[in-house]
Amino acid sequence: MATIVGAATALSASKSFDSRKLHLPSRGSLSVSERKGSFLVVRSDGSVVHKAHRAQKLITNAVATKADSSAASTASKPGHELLLFEALREGLEEEMDRDPTVCVMGEDVGHYGGSYKVTKGLATKYGDLRVLDTPIAENSFTGMGIGAAMTGLRPIVEGMNMGFLLLAFNQISNNCGMLHYTSGGQFKIPIVIRGPGGVGRQLGAEHSQRLESYFQSIPGIQMVACSTPYNAKGLMKAAIRSENPVILFEHVLLYNLKERIPDEEYVCSLEEAEMVRPGEHVTILTYSRMRYHVMQAAKTLVNKGYDPEVIDIRSLKPFDLHTIGNSVKKTHRVLIVEECMRTGGIGASLTAAITENFNDYLDAPIICLSSQDVPTPYAGTLEEWTVVQPAQIVTAVEQLCQ
Amino acid sequence: MALAHVASSTSRSNLLRPISAIISPNLRRQLSTDDTRTLTIETSVPFTSHQCESPSRSVDTTPSELLSFFRDMATMRRMEIAADSLYKAKLIRGFCHLYDGQEAVAVGMESAITKKDSIITAYRDHCTFLGRGGTLLQVFSELMGRIDGCSKGKGGSMHFYKKDSGFYGGHGIVGAQVPLGCGLAFAQKYKKDGTVTFALYGDGAANQGQLFEALNISALWDLPAILVCENNHYGMGTAEWRAAKSPAYYKRGDYVPGLKVDGMDALAVKQACKFAKEHALKNGPIILEMDTYRYHGHSMSDPGSTYRTRDEISGVRQERDPIERVRKLILSHDLATEKELKDTEKEVRKLVDDAIAQAKESPMPEPHELFSNVYAKGYGVEAFGADRKEVRAVLP
Numbered sequence: 047m048a049t050i051v052g053a054a055t056a057l058s059a060s061k062s063f064d065s066r067k068l069h070l071p072s073r074g075s076l077s078v079s080e081r082k083g084s085f086l087v088v089r090s091d092g093s094v095v096h097k098a099h100r101a102q103k104l105i106t107n108a109v110a111t112k113a114d115s116s117a118a119s120t121a122s123k124p125g126h127e128l129l130l131f132e133a134l135r136e137g138l139e140e141e142m143d144r145d146p147t148v149c150v151m152g153e154d155v156g157h158y159g160g161s162y163k164v165t166k167g168l169a170t171k172y173g174d175l176r177v178l179d180t181p182i183a184e185n186s187f188t189g190m191g192i193g194a195a196m197t198g199l200r201p202i203v204e205g206m207n208m209g210f211l212l213l214a215f216n217q218i219s220n221n222c223g224m225l226h227y228t229s230g231g232q233f234k235i236p237i238v239i240r241g242p243g244g245v246g247r248q249l250g251a252e253h254s255q256r257l258e259s260y261f262q263s264i265p266g267i268q269m270v271a272c273s274t275p276y277n278a279k280g281l282m283k284a285a286i287r288s289e290n291p292v293i294l295f296e297h298v299l300l301y302n303l304k305e306r307i308p309d310e311e312y313v314c315s316l317e318e319a320e321m322v323r324p325g326e327h328v329t330i331l332t333y334s335r336m337r338y339h340v341m342q343a344a345k346t347l348v349n350k351g352y353d354p355e356v357i358d359i360r361s362l363k364p365f366d367l368h369t370i371g372n373s374v375k376k377t378h379r380v381l382i383v384e385e386c387m388r389t390g391g392i393g394a395s396l397t398a399a400i401t402e403n404f405n406d407y408l409d410a411p412i413i414c415l416s417s418q419d420v421p422t423p424y425a426g427t428l429e430e431w432t433v434v435q436p437a438q439i440v441t442a443v444e445q446l447c448q
Numbered sequence: 449m450a451l452a453h454v455a456s457s458t459s460r461s462n463l464l465r466p467i468s469a470i471i472s473p474n475l476r477r478q479l480s481t482d483d484t485r486t487l488t489i490e491t492s493v494p495f496t497s498h499q500c501e502s503p504s505r506s507v508d509t510t511p512s513e514l515l516s517f518f519r520d521m522a523t524m525r526r527m528e529i530a531a532d533s534l535y536k537a538k539l540i541r542g543f544c545h546l547y548d549g550q551e552a553v554a555v556g557m558e559s560a561i562t563k564k565d566s567i568i569t570a571y572r573d574h575c576t577f578l579g580r581g582g583t584l585l586q587v588f589s590e591l592m593g594r595i596d597g598c599s600k601g602k603g604g605s606m607h608f609y610k611k612d613s614g615f616y617g618g619h620g621i622v623g624a625q626v627p628l629g630c631g632l633a634f635a636q637k638y639k640k641d642g643t644v645t646f647a648l649y650g651d652g653a654a655n656q657g658q659l660f661e662a663l664n665i666s667a668l669w670d671l672p673a674i675l676v677c678e679n680n681h682y683g684m685g686t687a688e689w690r691a692a693k694s695p696a697y698y699k700r701g702d703y704v705p706g707l708k709v710d711g712m713d714a715l716a717v718k719q720a721c722k723f724a725k726e727h728a729l730k731n732g733p734i735i736l737e738m739d740t741y742r743y744h745g746h747s748m749s750d751p752g753s754t755y756r757t758r759d760e761i762s763g764v765r766q767e768r769d770p771i772e773r774v775r776k777l778i779l780s781h782d783l784a785t786e787k788e789l790k791d792t793e794k795e796v797r798k799l800v801d802d803a804i805a806q807a808k809e810s811p812m813p814e815p816h817e818l819f820s821n822v823y824a825k826g827y828g829v830e831a832f833g834a835d836r837k838e839v840r841a842v843l844p
Contacts, residue, residue, distance in 0.1 A: 149638065175638060181668070186627040186661035193568075193631020196616055199638060220621050221628060229609040229617065230600035231821040266822050289824035 125308045131301040133275035134164045137282035138202070140311065142172060145200065148286055151178040151187055152204030161206050162242060162301050188214035188239070192221045192291075195237040200286060208243030208295065209255040222291045223266035238285045240294035244335055244385055245433050247299070251421035254429075259391045261293055262363050269362040270316055271295040271334045275305040277360060280314025288316060295362070297335045319366035325355030328379040328443055331370060331396060333359045336383045336434060343439035352443060354381075362392055370396075371404055378409040379446045383434055388416040413442050486510060487781060491716040492773075498698050500705035500734070503723035507715040511783045513559060517714050518778060520558075521551040521771045522793050524575040526800045527584060528744070531574065531591060534804065535748045540591045543620075544605050546744040547575040549712075552770035553678055553738045554579040556717025557646060561725060564641070568616040568629040569648035571606035572678075572742075576648070580615035582608065584803035585810075594810035601813045602821070614643075623649060623656030626675065630662040633673035633733075644672040644728045646721070652683025654697045663733060667704050670732040674724045675701075677737045678711065684746040685755045698737035705731075711738030712768040741768065 128136070142148045150165055156179035159166035169177040180187040184205065191201040205211040211218065218239065225233050245254040261269060268290050272278035278296070285292035322337065323344060332340045337358050344354050355373055359366060374380055380400060382393040393414040400412060415434045422432050488506050495502040528548040534540045547554070550572070557567070558579040569576050574587055582598055590597025591605055598608050599618075608618040616632060619625040629647025636643050653659065654677050666673045677697040681688050688695040698706030705727070709720040720736055727734045741764045745752025752761070778784050784792075 147638075178669070181661070181664055183658075183661035183665065185658045186630070186665060189624060189627025189658065190631035190634055190662065190665065193616070193628035194635040194638070195631075196628070197566075197632055197635040197639075199635045216621055216624055217627065221619070221624060225617075226824060227821050228599055228603040228607040229611070230598065230602055232599070232609050232611040233616075234824045236824075268823070 123306060125306045127304060127306045128275060129301065130272075130275045130278050130296075130303045130305075131162055131164050133279040133305075133307060134272075134282050134296070135166065135168070137279035138165065138286075139168065139171075141283055141286040142168070142176065145286075147198060148200045148202065149176045149178065149194075150202045150204065151180050151191055152202075153180055153182055153206050155179060155204050160204070162298075165204070184210050184213040185217060189217040189221065191237050191239075192217055192225070192235060195235045195291075196225065196233045198236075200236045200238075202238040202240060202286065205239065205241030207253055207255075207298075208241045208257050209252055211239065211241060212255075212257065212260070215260070218261065218267070218291075218293075219264045223264040226266055226290075234289045235291045236286075236289050237291045238282075238288075238294060239291070240282075240285075240296060242296045242298045242301070244295075244297040244299065245417070245422055245429065248424055248426055248429055249298070249422075250424055254422035256386045256391075256417065258295055258362055259386050259394075262392060262395060267291045267293055267363065268316055269293045269295065270360055271297075271362055273297070273300060273334050273337045273358055273360070275303060276307050277314050277320060277358075279307060280312055281316065281360070283311075284313045284316045287313065292316065295334065299335055314360075317361045317364060317366055319369040320358040320360050321355075321369070322358050323354065323356040325353040325377070327353045327377060328355065328381055328446055329370070329373040329377045330354050330356045330381045330383060330439070330443070331359050332356065332383040333362065333392070334385060336385050339434060339436050340383050340439055343436035343443070346436065346440050347443055350440075350444075352447060354443060359396070365396060365399055367399060367403060370400065374400060374404045375407050378407055380408065380412045381439070381442050381446055382412065382414040382416075383439055383442075384414070384416050385433055386416055388414075388419050391416050410446055413446055415439065415442055484510065487514070489715055489777065491710060491713055491719065493710040493713070493716065495716070495720065496698070496708040498696075498701070498706040498708075498735075499703070500707065500727065502707065503719050505719075507719045509715060509718070511781070514774060514778055514781075514783060517555050517559070518771065518774045518789065519792055519796065520555045520579065521714070521774065522796045523584070523799070524548070524551045524554065524578055525771060526793075526796050527574065527578065527587060530800050530804060531588075532744070532748065534588070534591065539808075540605070540748075541593075542604055543571065544591070544748040545572040545746065546748070547572050547742070549743040549764070549769075550678060550680060550738075550740045551575055552714040552773075553648075553676075553711050553717055553740055555770075556714040557676075557721045559714075559718045560721035561644070561646070563613040565643045565725070566614040566616055566629075566632045566636070566645040567648065568625050568632060568645065569618070570622065570625055570650060570653065571618070571620050572650070573606070573608045573618045577608040577610060577615055577618070580610050581613040582610055582615070584800055585806050588804050588807035589810045592807055592810075593812065594807060595813050595817075596807065596810040600817070600821075602817070623653040623658055625649065626653070626656070626659045627662040629675070630666045630671055630673045630733075633666060633671040633728075634669065637669070637671055642729065644674055644725050646674045646676055648676045648678055650683065651677060651679040651681060651688045651695070651697060652686070652691065654679075654700065655692055663701055663704055663735075666733040667701075672728040673733045674721075674728050675704075675733065675735045677735065678740055679737050680740050680742045682742075682746070682755065684750065687755065696737075698735050701733070701735045704733050704735055706735040706737065708737045708739065711740030712764075712770045712773065714770055714774060 154161055155165040156169035156177045188203050191203040194201050222235055225235055243256055270281050272281045285294050330340050340356055347354050355377055357373055382396055384393045386392045393416045397412045397414050418432050423429055486508050488508055491505045494505055525548050528546045535544045554575045586598040590599055593601045595601050606620040626647050626649055629645050633645040679697055683691050698708045707720055710716045724734050724736055743761055775789055
């Protein structure tokens with residue numbers, strides 16, 4: 047049974063990615079970049095085998111992953127090139143056009159255009175009632191977003207930095223996550239809470255926080271992390287359309303990534319992981335910025351003769367245990383690379399989930415590389431050592447594959 | 449009926465009895481059920497205002513409204529007393545915050561608004577839920593954790609909700625419902641439907657920062673939000689003068705107008721809420737401070753007498769009880785006899801007892817209900833049963 051994303055229901059323009067369509071030559075945009083085609087990981091065995099074949103062909107190309115695909119992609123491909131923050135804005139704009147109940151609230155999202163330019167131009171287009179500049183009062187404007195969502199509006203609350211949302215933690219945990227349950231299903235909270243997080247360039251401890259771990263135990267919410275312009279737009283749209291509260295984690299350093307995305311409308315699935323690079327030897331699970339560190343390490347690894355399978359888990363809550371499980375059953379070795387904190391981080395939960403479900407398939411203990419349990423220092427060299435670097439990833443894979 | 453206007457309340461009913469015995473029962477019935485007759489009654493205490501005009505002290509009402517006030521308040525009072533006994537019988541567990549003494553606020557507010565307006569309150573929500581159209585069966589089932597409860601047994605005393613009549617709960621964390629209430633008002637302004645939101649909170653929550661944050665945003669964006677402080681003078685065990693430097697809660701909005709209302713007088717509450725609704729639709733947020741009192745302690749685990757004297761409680765009960773006030777009004781205007789009111793109370797008592805019996809029959813939720821409604825259907829993972837079989841959802 048194939049996973050059908052954007053299936054043929056209401057939205058005529060949405061793509062339905064069937065496994066068979068992967069092989070059609072007309073789908074030019076998919077055949078070249080393994081990243082785009084790969085999120086269609088399907089459950090039927092036939093297509094997985096096909097993936098492996100494709101992977102063998104691509105190994106020689108994998109040395110120059112991004113540069114190569116972008117060079118080929120600018121050739122005669124359909125779609126348009128844009129930066130990640132523009133992709134987010136495009137997704138947001140399309141959803142605001144489509145549904146009049148979608149509104150944005152946050153600090154400086156309106157007239158200023160957003161601190162990361164995600165909402166630039168939207169205030170002039172939609173007016174002050176749909177793109178709302180709030181005062182600096184995270185607790186209350188997040189609460190107001192949740193209250194508005196209870197009546198059926200679909201607000202998008204932007205935290206200027208995820209760290210500021212700690213002030214709204216009570217509202218997110220108690221009201222956002224729990225109201226659907228404690229009201230016996232009467233109220234749905236279709237809110238999206240988004241904002242940049244992660245370690246930037248020497249922003250200091252309080253502005254370099256990774257809060258995925260703090261929110262992950264809240265029952266009732268979904269968490270996703272975007273990493274490329276393609277999945278940023280897709281996840282933004284899916285999050286807005288979702289009836290559940292979704293927290294969308296972006297990363298400060300990824301806003302200027304450039305990629306070519308399709309012109310047609312598409313939505314990504316909120317609970318699926320993305321197969322970045324199929325492989326045979328080891329499964330590397332990652333998300334957000336660490337995906338790029340992993341791909342960089344993958345280049346070195348391929349040169350050394352390893353064949354890593356890289357999966358961008360994307361969905362932080364719930365984990366896409368299906369894709370991850372299939373991968374573990376194939377490679378029997380798992381490496382988790384994340385930017386979250388070591389103690390109680392996403393990697394820790396993922397390690398527990400994989401051990402619980404797939405222990406029999408593991409040949410070696412799971413290695414989890416996460417950030418150090420320290421507040422992010424200001425000094426450049428120290429900051430570099432706080433997060434996982436490609437060299438450490440290579441060492442870990444070598445250790446795993448002994 | 450000149451004798452009806454004689455001052456003293458106790459002698460009033462004594463004088464009325466011989467006269468009503470003379471007048472034939474049929475004629476008396478016609479008089480008391482003349483529902484369309486407007487009565488104008490003065491509130492006992494004038495309104496105090498901050499940054500706005502006070503509404504008039506003369507409140508228009510009808511006999512049927514007064515009788516319904518009596519009946520609704522008697523139902524609420526009886527329900528809360530019954531909940532007290534159920535808690536002591538360990539059928540209700542956890543937290544149980546009772547509203548007896550404050551019924552006039554719920555009843556007066558309901559009479560001034562429609563079911564399209566929204567009400568959101570904190571955890572002392574049983575009577576507000578009833579006023580919004582909830583049934584006694586739903587209340588008692590939810591309190592006892594049965595599936596017939598308004599939240600299917602999963603919410604409990606502090607999480608009563610009724611979406612179809614605009615009752616948004618039922619919140620456990622002090623003060624967190626005020627930003628939610630301002631969000632409801634925002635949605636009402638967004639959808640342009642001409643309704644308002646009443647966000648209720650207590651004197652304890654009045655010191656929460658998020659309240660002032662929400663008030664600032666509501667005033668900036670001109671939201672139809674009415675913040676109602678149910679000031680029962682004690683934040684759990686702390687008296688208001690020990691918690692707030694300025695216990696004049698209606699003035700603490702600063703640039704937001706405020707009104708102080710006698711919360712034990714249902715007609716005053718009605719007048720104030722009507723005034724507030726008109727104000728909010730035109731000029732943005734307004735604060736109402738309801739001067740009220742609770743007879744029980746903060747919750748069932750609080751005796752309620754360690755921080756206040758029993759004399760104080762009985763004094764308020766004798767002088768300001770909301771049900772007694774309406775009873776006196778009904779009797780003085782000869783809308784019903786003493787016996788009829790007593791019959792109403794007996795009827796209410798029976799209704800409550802029946803509801804409790806029915807609620808006791810209601811079953812506990814099934815085990816698979818543990819996992820239902822964590823996510824809205826169609827998205828996310830829906831786990832069925834303890835073996836965690838997961839069904840993947842498909843994006844539409």
